[in-house]
Structures are given as C-alpha cells and as structure tokens.
Amino acid sequence: MKGLKEAPGFSALSEEYLFAETTKRIREAEASLGRRVARLGMGDVSHPLTPTVCRALTEAAREMGIDATRRGYSPIGGYGFLRAAAREAYAAEGVDLGEEEIYISDGAKGELSLIASLLAPDTLHLIPDPAYPAYRDLSSLLGREILFLPGREEDRFLAMPPDRICRPALIFLTSPSNPTGEAYDEAGLAAWIDYAVESGSILLFDGAYADFCGKGRPRSILSLPGARRCCVEIRSFSKGAGFTGLRCGTTVIPEEVCLGDSRPLAERYRRAVDILKNGVAYPVQRAAEAALSPAGRRETAVTVARYRQNAGLLREALAAAEIAFTGGWDAPYLFLRAPGGRSGWELFDFLLGAGIAVTPGEGFGNAGRGYVRLSALAPRGDIEIAAALLPDLLGSLR
Amino acid sequence: MKGLKEAPGFSALSEEYLFAETTKRIREAEASLGRRVARLGMGDVSHPLTPTVCRALTEAAREMGIDATRRGYSPIGGYGFLRAAAREAYAAEGVDLGEEEIYISDGAKGELSLIASLLAPDTLHLIPDPAYPAYRDLSSLLGREILFLPGREEDRFLAMPPDRICRPALIFLTSPSNPTGEAYDEAGLAAWIDYAVESGSILLFDGAYADFCGKGRPRSILSLPGARRCCVEIRSFSKGAGFTGLRCGTTVIPEEVCLGDSRPLAERYRRAVDILKNGVAYPVQRAAEAALSPAGRRETAVTVARYRQNAGLLREALAAAEIAFTGGWDAPYLFLRAPGGRSGWELFDFLLGAGIAVTPGEGFGNAGRGYVRLSALAPRGDIEIAAALLPDLLGSLR
Numbered sequence: 016m017k018g019l020k021e022a023p024g025f026s027a028l029s030e031e032y033l034f035a036e037t038t039k040r041i042r043e044a045e046a047s048l049g050r051r052v053a054r055l056g057m058g059d060v061s062h063p064l065t066p067t068v069c070r071a072l073t074e075a076a077r078e079m080g081i082d083a084t085r086r087g088y089s090p091i092g093g094y095g096f097l098r099a100a101a102r103e104a105y106a107a108e109g110v111d112l113g114e115e116e117i118y119i120s121d122g123a124k125g126e127l128s129l130i131a132s133l134l135a136p137d138t139l140h141l142i143p144d145p146a147y148p149a150y151r152d153l154s155s156l157l158g159r160e161i162l163f164l165p166g167r168e169e170d171r172f173l174a175m176p177p178d179r180i181c182r183p184a185l186i187f188l189t190s191p192s193n194p195t196g197e198a199y200d201e202a203g204l205a206a207w208i209d210y211a212v213e214s215g216s217i218l219l220f221d222g223a224y225a226d227f228c229g230k231g232r233p234r235s236i237l238s239l240p241g242a243r244r245c246c247v248e249i250r251s252f253s254k255g256a257g258f259t260g261l262r263c264g265t266t267v268i269p270e271e272v273c274l275g276d277s278r279p280l281a282e283r284y285r286r287a288v289d290i291l292k293n294g295v296a297y298p299v300q301r302a303a304e305a306a307l308s309p310a311g312r313r314e315t316a317v318t319v320a321r322y323r324q325n326a327g328l329l330r331e332a333l334a335a336a337e338i339a340f341t342g343g344w345d346a347p348y349l350f351l352r353a354p355g356g357r358s359g360w361e362l363f364d365f366l367l368g369a370g371i372a373v374t375p376g377e378g379f380g381n382a383g384r385g386y387v388r389l390s391a392l393a394p395r396g397d398i399e400i401a402a403a404l405l406p407d408l409l410g411s412l413r
Numbered sequence: 414m415k416g417l418k419e420a421p422g423f424s425a426l427s428e429e430y431l432f433a434e435t436t437k438r439i440r441e442a443e444a445s446l447g448r449r450v451a452r453l454g455m456g457d458v459s460h461p462l463t464p465t466v467c468r469a470l471t472e473a474a475r476e477m478g479i480d481a482t483r484r485g486y487s488p489i490g491g492y493g494f495l496r497a498a499a500r501e502a503y504a505a506e507g508v509d510l511g512e513e514e515i516y517i518s519d520g521a522k523g524e525l526s527l528i529a530s531l532l533a534p535d536t537l538h539l540i541p542d543p544a545y546p547a548y549r550d551l552s553s554l555l556g557r558e559i560l561f562l563p564g565r566e567e568d569r570f571l572a573m574p575p576d577r578i579c580r581p582a583l584i585f586l587t588s589p590s591n592p593t594g595e596a597y598d599e600a601g602l603a604a605w606i607d608y609a610v611e612s613g614s615i616l617l618f619d620g621a622y623a624d625f626c627g628k629g630r631p632r633s634i635l636s637l638p639g640a641r642r643c644c645v646e647i648r649s650f651s652k653g654a655g656f657t658g659l660r661c662g663t664t665v666i667p668e669e670v671c672l673g674d675s676r677p678l679a680e681r682y683r684r685a686v687d688i689l690k691n692g693v694a695y696p697v698q699r700a701a702e703a704a705l706s707p708a709g710r711r712e713t714a715v716t717v718a719r720y721r722q723n724a725g726l727l728r729e730a731l732a733a734a735e736i737a738f739t740g741g742w743d744a745p746y747l748f749l750r751a752p753g754g755r756s757g758w759e760l761f762d763f764l765l766g767a768g769i770a771v772t773p774g775e776g777f778g779n780a781g782r783g784y785v786r787l788s789a790l791a792p793r794g795d796i797e798i799a800a801a802l803l804p805d806l807l808g809s810l811r
Binding site: 018019020021022023025028035057059060061062063064065066068069070072073075076077079080081082085086087088089091121122124125128132133134135136137138149152153156182184215216217253257259260261262273274275276278283286287289290291292293294295296297298299 | 416417418419420421423426433455457458459460461462463464466467468470471473474475477478479480483484485486487489519520522523526530531532533534535536547550551554580582613614615651655657658659660671672673674676681684685687688689690691692693694695696697
C-alpha cells in the first residue's frame with residue numbers, strides 16, 4: 016500500500032529468527048545426507064506427556080463435548096483450579112503467593128512481550144548476553160533501547176549487575192539460563208534484586224527451566240528477600256512437563272510491583288490481557304493442573320531425570336574431547352567454545368555435515384560468538400549418536 | 414517503582430473492559446435475586462463441541478501421551494493439515510487461496526492487535542461505531558489515532574466509507590456485525606474495498622460470525638474483486654464450531670497486501686509471530702481440522718440452525734412488544750433501542766433486575782448509546798425465559 020509504514024522496530028531486527036535459519040539449514044543437510052540428523056539444536060522436548068497429564072487432557076477434551084461439562088471462555092487470568100494448584104506448588108517450594116497474583120498464560124514467550132508492552136516506550140531494557148533471543152527481538156520490535164550485559168566464560172556467563180545505575184525499566188534474567196545452562200546461586204540473585212530495587216526496575220525472571228535446578232540454585236527468585244518488591248516471574252510447562260505442543264505457563268506479579276504512580280502493574284496487566292487475549296484452552300489448563308499434582312510432579316521428575324542422564328552423556332563426551340563447557344547440570348543445555356577460534360556457525364555447519372544439529376552461539380548474542388549450544392532435551396538415540404561422535408569430531412578440529 | 418512510566422495507551426482506555434463490568438453486575442444481581450439470571454449478555458456459546466470435533470480433540474490428546482505420535486512446537490503459522498483444510502473450506506466458498514496465505518491463530522482477538530502492531534504508530538485507525546470494543550481498546554493501547562464512523566439505525570448501522578479520503582492505515586470492518594447483527598451485501602463490501610484501495614489502507618475484515626451469514630451476504634470479503642489487494646481476513650472457530658473454550662482461528666494475508674516499500678505484510682507478520690508466539694495446541698488444531706471436515710461442517714450447520722431458532726424466538730418477542738431492532742438474521746445478535754429515551758445501561762439494569770442479562774450498547778461506542786444487545790448464543794432455556802418476559806417488560810417502559 017502506498018505510504019503505509021511498518022512499525023519502526025522491524026528495522027532493528029535481524030531478518031530471520033534464529034531457529035528459522037537453523038531449521039532451514041538442517042532440512043538442507045538432511046536432504047543432502049539422505050538421512051535424519053541427530054537433533055541437539057532447538058530446545059524442543061522429546062518425551063510424551065506423562066500418563067497423569069495425558070489422562071487429564073483427554074478427560075477434559077471429552078468434557079468439552081458434553082452439555083453439562085463443556086466450558087466456554089476461560090476466566091481472565093485462568094481457571095481457579097489451576098491458579099490454586101500453582102499456588103500450592105509454589106508454597107511447596109517455600110514461596111507464599113496469593114492465588115490472585117498468579118496468572119495462567121499460553122506460554123512464556125508471549126508473556127515477556129506483554130509485560131514489556133505495559134511500560135512506556137522510551138525505556139531501557141537490560142539483557143544479559145548470551146541469552147534467549149526473544150528478549151532481544153521483542154525489545155527491538157517494541158522499539159526499546161537495549162543495554163546488553165556480556166557474560167564471560169570464566170564467570171560461567173552469569174552476568175552481574177553493572178557498576179553504574181543505568182535505571183533500566185526492565186531487566187531480563189533467566190536462571191537456569193538458556194543457552195549457557197548455568198544457574199545463579201542465592202548471592203547472585205540477591206545482588207540482582209538489590210540492583211533492581213535501587214534502580215527502580217522491574218526484574219522479569221524467566222524460570223522456564225526451573226524443573227532442572229539442582230541443589231543450591233534457587234528455583235524461584237521469589238524465594239529471596241525483597242523479590243516481591245521488584246520481580247515478575249514467568250514459568251512454563253513446556254520443558255519439564257513437556258507442554259511445547261500444548262502451550263501453558265504461569266506469570267506471577269506480586270501486588271507490591273507498581274508503576275511510578277503507585278498503580279499496581281498487575282492491574283495494567285489484567286486490563287491488557289482483557290483486550291489482547293482470550294485465555295488458554297480448558298483441556299490444557301486441566302493438563303497443567305495435573306502436571307502440578309503430586310503424581311504429576313513425580314512423573315515430571317522422572318522425565319527430568321532422563322534429560323539429566325542425556326546431559327551426563329554429553330558431559331562425558333566433551334570431557335573425553337577435553338573441551339571446556341558450561342551448563343549440563345542445572346539446565347538441559349551445554350555451551351561450548353568452538354575449537355581453533357572457529358565461529359559458532361562454522362562449528363554448526365561442520366557438525367551438521369557429520370549428522371549432528373546444534374545451535375550456533377551467535378544466535379544468542381555477541382558474547383555467544385564462537386560457541387555452540389547442545390540440548391539434552393533431544394531423544395536418547397540422538398544423544399547417544401552425538402556422544403559417540405563428538406569426541407573425535409571435536410578432536411579433529413584442534 | 415519510582416519513575417517507572419506505563420505505556421501511554423492506558424490513559425486513553427476506559428478503566429474496565431465492558432464484559433468485566435457487566436459480569437460484575439450480573440454476579441451482584443444473581444446474589445440479590447437468589448437465582449441464576451437468563452444470560453443473553455456475553456457472546457459466549459452454549460452448545461458443546463460436536464461429536465466429530467470432540468472425537469478429534471480427544472484422539473489428539475491421547476496422541477500427545479504416546480512416544481510415536483506426540484508433537485512438540487507447532488510449525489510457525491500452524492500445521493499443514495489445518496492450513497490445507499482451511500484452504501479447502503475457503504475454496505468451497507469460491508475463494509481460492511494459497512495454503513501459505515493462511516495462518517493458524519489462537520483466536521481473533523490477539524490477531525487484531527498483532528496485525529495493528531505491525532504498522533507504524535503514527536497512523537489512523539478507522540472504526541465503525543458501534544463495534545466490538547476490542548477494536549477501540551487495542552487501538553488506544555497501541556497509541557493509535559482513531560476515527561470513529563458512526564452508523565445509524567435507519568441504515569441498519571452499516572457504516573459506509575467517509576466522503577473524504579483520510580488515509581487510515583487500518584480499517585476495521587466486521588460482517589456480520591457484532592453488536593448490530595447486520596451484514597453487508599456485496600455492494601457495501603465493494604464500496605469499502607474501493608475506498609481501501611484508493612486510500613492505501615489495509616482493511617482488517619473480522620469474519621468471526623461468517624457461519625451465520627444468510628443468502629446475499631458474502632461470508633468472506635475475499636470473494637470480492639480487488640479484495641486481495643487490501644484485505645486481511647480473520648476468522649474464528651469460536652462461535653459456529655463452539656471453540657470459545659479452545660481458542661483457534663485463521664488469519665488470511667494475501668500475498669498482494671504490502672507495506673509502502675512493497676514488502677509483503679505477511680513477511681512482517683511471520684517475523685512478529687516468531688518472536689511473540691509459540692503456536693496453537695496440537696489437539697486444538699486437530700479439533701479445528703475436524704470442524705472443517707464435511708462431517709464437522711454439517712454438524713456446525715445444525716448448531717448454527719439452533720442458534721438461528723433462538724434468534725427467531727427473540728425476533729418474535731420484540732415484534733410482540735412492537736420494538737424495532739436490527740440483526741437477528743445474519744448474526745446471533747439483536748440490537749434494540751431502549752424505550753422512552755433510556756440509556757442502554759438503564760435498560761440493562763432494568764432487565765437484569767427482572768432476571769435477564771443483556772449487554773448495554775454504550776459498551777460498543779457512542780453510537781450504541783441508548784441500545785442494548787441480545788445474544789441468541791445463550792442456552793435455549795434462557796432464550797425462552799427472555800422471549801416470554803421481554804414483551805411485557807419492554808411494553809411497561811413505553
């Protein structure tokens with residue numbers, strides 16, 4: 016249309032979403048190799064829904080066809096049964112929340128941009144580097160200024176607050192981290208909370224990998240003192256409970272988190288959700304409730320243990336190749352430097368040619384240059400292929 | 414947080430979403446009456462999923478628990494099976510589309526704001542009045558300038574293009590219309606297409622009620638000449654197929670629809686979806702595919718016929734009360750003027766006190782002042798109560 020301008024945020028975006036590009040190259044490689052490659056790239060899960068979750072999903076699907084049990088529009092914020100289940104699950108972790116502080120979403124990605132869109136456009140986003148590319152892309156799309164905080168391998172990429180107070184409106188923090196697989200300890204998170212309080216920022220805590228947290232690594236930032244003053248926590252059922260094909264998550268907005276005029280952020284969030292969203296499918300909310308039940312949590316723990324075994328196989332393979340890496344304990348990701356000063360994309364293409372798909376670190380930010388990410392969420396068969404081939408493949412590059 | 418500013422769009426919003434306010438008053442009325450009121454207010458459906466749809470949903474739910482059949486992240490834009498089914502359904506209406514021009518969404522509401530957010534912020538939105546309040550609210554939230562186009566009862570509220578070319582970036586058009594229940598004929602839609610082409614606008618056509626269209630009323634604006642140059646069409650499985658509790662819809666972006674620099678709008682849409690969304694639940698996409706199958710379409714037609722009978726009962730009641738109204742034929746809504754110069758909210762409160770919930774026309778815009786909307790999507794029992802009481806209740810107000 017003549018004269019019709021696009022949103023200015025597009026000009027700051029790279030042309031392709033990282034995983035759109037890797038998916039394309041993987042497809043080309045499979046065509047050229049004539050076989051399926053081992054997929055340790057995209058962070059999709061490989062286990063089916065557990066029996067408890069699948070039963071709840073199927074039962075609720077059936078209910079939708081019966082007059083007496085069918086459901087229409089979900090209440091704004093989600094069904095009470097799921098909000099109550101999420102409250103109990105948090106309480107079991109030692110985090111006391113009001114049920115009305117927990118909102119049900121269709122997954123983490125959309126919530127990140129929704130929260131960001133509640134704030135004025137002339138604001139700064141602080142984003143660790145490397146990080147989940149959606150933080151950067153949604154910030155660009157919304158036209159926000161970004162300050163990247165580069166992590167260093169010797170600090171296990173756990174970026175700490177900058178020395179100067181730069182008053183970001185939003186700080187994106189994820190622990191355990193994608194792509195580096197590392198998690199903050201209490202002291203690290205406490206430092207971030209202090210910084211957020213001092214700079215008057217909202218700390219958007221992405222806990223998508225909470226299920227993988229080991230001992231000494233807080234699953235929830237809300238378990239720390241002061242967090243209720245500044246933190247919004249987003250979680251997802253995608254990884255541990257395997258909801259990538261169902262879409263469900265929770266967003267916690269403590270009532271203390273306010274905008275400058277003392278207006279609760281949650282009030283603005285609810286108003287925006289009213290206008291922009293229509294809620295999450297009823298059967299999916301029942302499935303999420305089942306995932307939070309005692310049986311559901313036991314089953315998820317079994318799935319997570321299997322992914323941990325995958326990570327163990329990859330750790331051993333990298334140790335055999337004498338390649339240093341981060342992650343692999345508190346998250347289903349391992350992050351390693353490409354040998355011989357190669358770029359991450361070079362190592363990506365090299366491994367892809369040998370039948371192993373990984374993710375180039377460049378996709379996660381400048382500080383990810385020269386690294387690649389391995390995902391332990393892949394099927395066991397793929398993990399075993401990679402673990403068998405990686406020592407020689409990586410060794411050949413030295 | 415000190416100094417943290419909210420998005421400026423909030424200042425232009427009313428405090429409450431229309432249906433949040435009516436829901437609150439209905440709850441209070443039920444508490445005070447000590448019984449359930451007849452709910453002809455919110456446009457939620459009252460029929461369960463049809464057998465074909467429910468079977469597909471349940472079967473796909475089961476697949477998610479089995480290693481060999483489980484699905485992870487949905488492809489961007491939706492599964493091919495559903496895009497192909499939607500393409501066939503459009504073809505059966507005489508609209509030929511490329512499968513890649515059809516995108517699967519989690520419902521119409523989110524798509525409206527997503528499309529609007531692709532365009533530069535300093536743009537004008539043209540919105541008929543009265544209209545679905547989300548058009549106005551999402552425009553305000555995004556900080557867009559709005560030009561309302563008031564409809565008049567004597568024109569059945571079918572607003573026609575303004576005389577002057579005001580070059581809106583987006584035109585919101587819905588047919589059949591919520592809340593007035595009226596649908597454009599071919600000549601009306603053709604006039605809007607001409608206007609959009611001449612003014613270089615994108616015409617965002619909301620076909621949420623397409624299943625209710627009668628003869629002589631185009632279901633799809635894309636069936637008209639020239640529409641591919643300027644129209645984006647959004648549809649929903651919510652009303653006819655009863656997906657309000659499942660969330661699914663389609664968005665058609667013809668490849669001819671471009672931004673000023675000849676960049677296809679669809680390219681920007683896909684990039685934004687990549688960043689902001691994670692797709693629709695696999696079982697829901699299978700359910701939508703079933704709704705578009707021949708058996709699914711036959712069953713939906715039966716459900717729609719029942720809602721049409723509801724509308725017939727309401728038409729008779731209003732005729733008995735000698736109250737003029739619009740709608741009730743091509744959409745499940747009837748829109749009527751409150752007798753005696755009362756406001757819509759006054760009639761809303763009066764009818765609520767007598768046990769009938771409706772929706773005040775004020776919620777749909779200034780041109781809806783003094784009207785209320787009745788929904789024929791309510792359960793038959795509620796419709797019968799309303800049809801029995803309305804003649805006397807409305808007659809008493811003259």
